[in-house]
Amino acid sequence: MQSNPFVMLIQVIGNLYLFIVLLRMVLQLTRADFYNPISQGVVKATSPFIIPLRKIIPSIGRLDTASLVLALIVQLLTLLLINFAHGVNAQPVQYFIATVVGVLYHLLDLYFWAMLISVILSWVAPGANHPGAMLVAQITAPLYSACQRVIPPLGGLDLSPIFIFLAISFSKQALAFYGFG
Template identity: 75%
Template sequence: MNADPFVMLVKVVLNLYLFIVLLRLVLQFTRADFYNPISQGVVKATSPFILPLRKVIPAIGRIDTASLVLALAVQLLTVFAIVLMKGATLSATGYAIYTVAGTLYHLLDLYFWAMLISIILSWVAPGASHPGAMLVGQITEPLYRACQRVIPPLGGLDLSPIFIFLAISFLKQILGPYSI
């Protein structure tokens, strides 16, 4: 095995920050409650980089382009660091592909875990008023609604999470070879 602990450490730290940046992007896109303590933590962790970017990069509709640019920059930094640490080389096109595909992969991963938490919470603590449960519900609800327009619930059984999980898994399989 060629498991380099320094490569793993760099990947964990940068991917954790990428997760936080993507979470901010999703929170703004879904118009989640920004007075939620978890949302406030995400905003505080990302504001030092996003606020200067917002001065030069305006939002496009509901998409916070400053957060998107920061997410792509963090993923590009991750790809660059891993390639440099492994002593490999990549073309500019390779960097672009790994950056975009890796960012999309991690965004899908965020939604995968949010949906899994949402499903478990619906069994264990339906209607929970914990800030984390409320935030997960606000993130996943638009995705569920979009799927339910195509596949309505059958009686009391909602099959939309199954189809969303299949779609996410399919897309992650496509993007997997290009994610670092």
């Protein structure tokens, strides 16, 4: 199968913007620092589309449903453009499933990378004051606390990242059944 640079460009741009939209949703869900420069950049990159959506789609608790809907739209458009470039025509149900599974897969990817960065930072620069390090700590804190309720740290050794990585990997493998991964 030959590689199509147009398809690669669609995937890179679509996945990058999807990552930014999902990051905004996660930042709001975890109540991360809104005044962090990285948070401000994410808000500026997504506001042109989210502000109009918020007028018709209200939030549900802490979940920013406008960001979730935008993530689904971005994933669907990416799939449609890729299929159009390949000359593939799928059924609406297939697009729906692929869109939902794709957003979940990319959300798991976001958490995977946040966890990896968190673990590396805990070795290299514990307690770093960099805006990126603080944001990663705020994003991963709910995962750590949920896992530590089940498996408390053993002395100075925290095993929760291992179990979180296993849960993320297992979930990604389950989603790979639908063609992602």
